[in-house]
Amino acid sequence: MRVASVHLRHMLAASIAVTLVSAAPVCAVGVSNVVDVVRRNGEYVSAVASHDVMSAYESVDEPGRLYLTSDAASATDTDMNADEGATSSQRVPQERVELPWDITATFTLDGPTVSASKISGASGVVGIRIDLKSERPEETADLTPIVAFTIPNRVGNDATSDEGVLVSAGNSSTLVAAVGKPGEDLTIHTYVTAKNFTMSSLSVAAVACDSERTGCYGNLTSLTDRASTLVDGLTNVGSQRNHELIAQLEQLRDHEKELAETTIAQREQEHEQAFNGYIDAYVGSYTTHLSGSIGDTTQLTAILGTAAELNGDTAVAQSVVDLANAVNDVSAAYRHTGAADAVNEVIRTIEQRGTSGLVAELNKRAGEEQQRGAKDYSAGQSQLSSAMIPYSMDFTDAYTARLKELGASAGSAQNLESQAIADVRNSIDGNEKLKSASSRVDDAMQALADASEHTGQASAFHQIVLRFADQLDAGDDSTSSDDTVDGSEVTLKGSMGLASASETSLAGRAERARIKAQRKEERAQADAANQQNASDGTAASLVDDKNAISMDDVMSYAGGLRSSFGAAADTTSKNVAKVGGVESKKSSDGDSVDSASENTGTTGKTASSEMLMTSALPIAAYGIAGSGNRTLIVPDNSDLIDETVEIAAAAEILQQALQKLYPDMPVQSQPAKAAQSQYLLAVPVL
CATH class of the missing domain: 2.60.40 (Immunoglobulin-like)
Structure with a gap:
C-alpha cells in the first residue's frame, strides 16, 4: 500500500511538471532547464495567489503578461525572488499563469x-x-x-x-x-x-x-x-522635473499655435495677392499678343507669345517668381501647426509614460516625419504643377469668351482687360470647368500644407531633444544599466530590428560617442539661437518657416504646356527654371540639384531650409544611415510602458464608473x- 502511495505521488508530481512546462518557452530544453522552469513557474503561481492581478490583453482572448500588485510597499521589483513584503508590483511573463x-x-x-x-x-x-x-x-x-x-x-x-x-x-x-x-x-x-x-x-x-x-x-x-x-x-512620470518640463512645453505649444494662426493668415493673404498678380500678368501678356478675331477659346498664337515672356526679365516671369515664393511661404507657415501638434504629443507621452526612452523615440519620430514631409512635399509640388496647367488654360478660355461677349477686338481688348478678368474671377463657381481646375489647385495647396505639417513635427521633435536634453536624459533608458526585463534578456533594437549585439561592444561605444558629440554640437547651436532670440526679445520657434524657391519643382507647369503649344514653345519652356536667377543643374552623380542652395536668387533668400533641416537631423539615430549597422543599439522596454499605460487607461474608466455607480x-x-x-x-x- 505504501509503495502504491509513493507511486501515486510520483505520478502527481510528473503531472504537475508537465502542466507547468507546457507554458514554458520552446527553447527550455534539457533536464536542468525543465527543472528551472518548473521551479520558476511554481513561484509565479504562488505569487499570483498572494497578489492582486492586472493585465493588458493583446486581444479579447489573449492575456498579456501579469502585473502583481499589493499595498505592501511603493517600490517596484522585477525579480520574483525578491522579498514580497518589500514590493508593490511584480511581473509574470505571458502564458506562465492562466487567468480564471x-x-x-x-x-x-x-x-x-x-x-x-x-x-x-x-x-x-x-x-x-x-x-x-x-x-x-x-x-x-x-x-x-x-x-x-x-x-x-x-x-x-x-x-x-x-x-x-x-x-x-x-x-x-x-x-x-x-x-x-x-x-x-x-x-x-x-x-x-x-x-x-x-x-x-x-x-x-x-x-x-x-x-x-x-x-x-x-x-x-x-x-x-x-x-x-x-x-x-x-518611468519617472510623476517627478517634479517632469511637471516643470511639461509647463515649459505647454508654453512652447501655445506659442506655436499663436504663430500658426497669425503666420498662416498673413501668408494666405500674400499668396492670394501673388496668385491674382500672376493671373493679371499672365492674362495681360496674353491680351497684348491677341490678333485677328476673338473666339470662344484661348488663341494659340497669343498664348505662345506669353510663353516666350516666361524667359527673361518680364512682368510674367516676375509674377511666376512671386507666386513660387508665396506658395512656399504659405506652405511653410503650416510647420507651426505641425510643431504644435508634435509638442502636444510629447506632453501627453510624458504625462502617461514619463521621459523614459523618450530621446530615442523622438529622434526616430523626427526622422520618420522628415522623410514623410519631404516625400509628400515633392508630390504636392508635382500636383500643383499639374493643376496650374489646366487652370491657366481654362482661365484664358473663360477670359477670351468674356472678351467676345463684351464686343472686344484685338485692338480694343486691352481696354476691357480689367473688367473681363474681374468678371471671370467672380463667376468661377458658375463655370464648372474652371471651378474644377480651381479645386485641383486648392487640393494641391492643401497637400503642400499637410506635408509641411509633417516637416514641422520633425523639426519640433528634434528641437525638443536639443533644448531639453538635460531633462530628457534624466529619464532616458539608453543610459540605464538595467539589461533585463522579467528576469530574461532585454530586447535590443538595431537598424534591422534584430537583437544581435551588445551596447558594450566597440561599435556600440563608438556610435554612442559619435552621437553624443553630434548632440553636443547641435545643443550649442540651439543655445546660441535661444540666446539670440532672448536678446531680441522674441520667443524661439521650433521651426524655420521660410522656404527658398525651387523653380524646377514649383514652376515646371510651364514645361507641361509644350504638348499644347507644339515645338515652337520648346525654346521658352525648357529654360523656365532659370527665371529669377535660380536654375537646375546636374550634380556629379547625375541628380538634379537646386542652385538656390549655393547662390542667392532675385528673391534674396539663401539655401533651401528643407535641405538644411535634412542635414541637421540625426539620421543615424533612427536607422537610415549610409551604413545600416552603425545605428545605436538600445534597450527597449516600450512594451512594458505601453502595457502599464493601457492598464492605467482601464483604471481611469473604472474610476469614472465608480463615481457614477x-x-x-x-x-x-x-x-x-x-x-x-x-x-x-x-x-x-x-
Whole structure:
C-alpha cells in the first residue's frame, strides 16, 4: 500500500511538471532547464495567489503578461525572488499563469452578427454583447465582477443598455458600466446608432465586497489607484522635473499655435495677392499678343507669345517668381501647426509614460516625419504643377469668351482687360470647368500644407531633444544599466530590428560617442539661437518657416504646356527654371540639384531650409544611415510602458464608473478583506 502511495505521488508530481512546462518557452530544453522552469513557474503561481492581478490583453482572448500588485510597499521589483513584503508590483511573463476569466465580445450590425473586423468603422445600429465568465468558480466565488467601456460621442450618443446597466453621456464619450453579483457571470447588451463605429477597450475588474458594498468601493478604489501609478515603476512620470518640463512645453505649444494662426493668415493673404498678380500678368501678356478675331477659346498664337515672356526679365516671369515664393511661404507657415501638434504629443507621452526612452523615440519620430514631409512635399509640388496647367488654360478660355461677349477686338481688348478678368474671377463657381481646375489647385495647396505639417513635427521633435536634453536624459533608458526585463534578456533594437549585439561592444561605444558629440554640437547651436532670440526679445520657434524657391519643382507647369503649344514653345519652356536667377543643374552623380542652395536668387533668400533641416537631423539615430549597422543599439522596454499605460487607461474608466455607480459612497471607504486575488484587466475588443 505504501509503495502504491509513493507511486501515486510520483505520478502527481510528473503531472504537475508537465502542466507547468507546457507554458514554458520552446527553447527550455534539457533536464536542468525543465527543472528551472518548473521551479520558476511554481513561484509565479504562488505569487499570483498572494497578489492582486492586472493585465493588458493583446486581444479579447489573449492575456498579456501579469502585473502583481499589493499595498505592501511603493517600490517596484522585477525579480520574483525578491522579498514580497518589500514590493508593490511584480511581473509574470505571458502564458506562465492562466487567468480564471473567459471574456467574449460579439457584435451585430442592423441585426445580423458580424465580426469585430467588420464592425470597426461600420455605420448603422450596432449591438454589443459582453460576456464575463469564470473558468474556475472555486477561485472567484467571492468576487464581484465589474465591466465598463466608453463609446465616443462622434460615433453616437444614443446608447441604450440592459436594465440596471449604467449609461452616462459625457462631454466626449458615453460611459457604459455594469456591476454583477459575487460568483456569477456577467452579460451586458448595449445598442447604439453608430457612424464609423469604434469603442474603448473593456475595463474589467473583479473585487471582494461586503454586504454594504463599501468594501467593494474601497477595494476597487485601491485597485484603480495602484493601476494608475503602475507606470511610475517603469518611468519617472510623476517627478517634479517632469511637471516643470511639461509647463515649459505647454508654453512652447501655445506659442506655436499663436504663430500658426497669425503666420498662416498673413501668408494666405500674400499668396492670394501673388496668385491674382500672376493671373493679371499672365492674362495681360496674353491680351497684348491677341490678333485677328476673338473666339470662344484661348488663341494659340497669343498664348505662345506669353510663353516666350516666361524667359527673361518680364512682368510674367516676375509674377511666376512671386507666386513660387508665396506658395512656399504659405506652405511653410503650416510647420507651426505641425510643431504644435508634435509638442502636444510629447506632453501627453510624458504625462502617461514619463521621459523614459523618450530621446530615442523622438529622434526616430523626427526622422520618420522628415522623410514623410519631404516625400509628400515633392508630390504636392508635382500636383500643383499639374493643376496650374489646366487652370491657366481654362482661365484664358473663360477670359477670351468674356472678351467676345463684351464686343472686344484685338485692338480694343486691352481696354476691357480689367473688367473681363474681374468678371471671370467672380463667376468661377458658375463655370464648372474652371471651378474644377480651381479645386485641383486648392487640393494641391492643401497637400503642400499637410506635408509641411509633417516637416514641422520633425523639426519640433528634434528641437525638443536639443533644448531639453538635460531633462530628457534624466529619464532616458539608453543610459540605464538595467539589461533585463522579467528576469530574461532585454530586447535590443538595431537598424534591422534584430537583437544581435551588445551596447558594450566597440561599435556600440563608438556610435554612442559619435552621437553624443553630434548632440553636443547641435545643443550649442540651439543655445546660441535661444540666446539670440532672448536678446531680441522674441520667443524661439521650433521651426524655420521660410522656404527658398525651387523653380524646377514649383514652376515646371510651364514645361507641361509644350504638348499644347507644339515645338515652337520648346525654346521658352525648357529654360523656365532659370527665371529669377535660380536654375537646375546636374550634380556629379547625375541628380538634379537646386542652385538656390549655393547662390542667392532675385528673391534674396539663401539655401533651401528643407535641405538644411535634412542635414541637421540625426539620421543615424533612427536607422537610415549610409551604413545600416552603425545605428545605436538600445534597450527597449516600450512594451512594458505601453502595457502599464493601457492598464492605467482601464483604471481611469473604472474610476469614472465608480463615481457614477456609488455617488454617495465615502471617499475613504475601507476595503473588504479579500481571501483571494482580485483582478483589473484592460481588454481590447476591436
